[in-house]
Amino acid sequence: MSITLTKVKESQKHILRNLYSLYLHDLSAFTAKLEIGEDGSFHYESLERFWEIDGISPYFIKLETDIIGFLLLLERPFLKKENDFGVNDLFILNQFKGKGWGREAVNLLFEQRKGKYFVIELEENRPAVSFWKKLYAEAGIEYQERQKVMDEEPCLIQTFTV
Template sequence: MNPTFEKVHKKDIHILKNLYSLYLHDLSRFTENLDIGMDGSFHFDDLEKLCNEEGFSSYFIKHEEGIIGFVLLLERPFLKKENDFGVNDIFILNKFRGKGFAKQSLEKLFKEKPGKYFVIELQENEPAILFWKKVYKQLNIKFDERKELIDDEPCLVQKFTV
C-alpha cells in the first residue's frame, strides 16, 4: 500500500514537534550544531512559527492510518528565488525505513506539485545523499549539484525540475 499525505493542522503541531525532535536527533550525528534541550529533546524553535507562514507546508506521511513520518515543503511566496519548491525535510520513522515509503511519498509529491525543486543535504550526511541520488535515479530525474556553505555547514544543493 502506498503512503498518503495529510496536511498538519494547528491542533497537531505538537505531534510534528515530537517527530521533528526525532529527526533532529538523527541529524545530530552529522553536525556539531545540534544539542539536546534541558527537557531531553531536540528543538527547532521556529518550527511552530514557520508552520503558520504562507508557503511553508507540512504534511504527515501516513501508512494504514498511522503516522510514519513527515515532509516539510517550501513553496511560494515563502520562496523568493527561481525555485518553485524546496523539500526542506523528509523523515520516516526507523521501523518504516528501507521499505520505499519515502521514495513513494516524494514521487506522489512531485506528481501533485510539478515544478523547479531544490534539496539541501549536509555533506557529512552520507545516508541522505545516497537516498536522494537513488531517488533521482529511480524516478529518472536529472539534477544539478553544487557545494555551498549554509549556516557555516558544508552542504550539497541539488536542483531539478519535475
C-alpha cells in the same frame, strides 16, 4: 498499503514537534550544531512559523492511517527566487526506513506538485545524499548539484524540474 501526504493542522503541531525531536536526534549524528535541550529533547525553534508564514507547509507521511514520518515543503510565496518548491526536511521513523516509503512519499509529492525543486543535504549525511541520488536515478530526474556552506555546515544542493 499506500502512502498519503496529509497537511499538518495547527492542532496537530504537538505530534510534529515530537517527530521533529526524533528527526533532529538522527541529524545530530552528522553535525555538532544540534544539542539536546534541558528537557531531554531536541527542539526546532521555528516550528510555530509553519502556521504563521504562507509557503511553509508541513505534511505527515502516512502509511494507511499511521503517521510514519513528515515532509516540510517550502513553496511560494515563501520562496521568491527561481525555485517553485524546496524539500526542506524529510523524515521517516526508523522502523519504516529502507522499505521504500520515503521514496513513495517523495514520488507522490512530485506527482501532485510539478515545478522546479531544490533539495539540500548536509554533506556528512551520507544516507540522505544516497537516498536522494538513488531517487533521482530511479525516477530519471536530471539534476544539477553544487556545494555551499550554510550555517557553517558544508551542504549539497540539488536543483531539478519535475
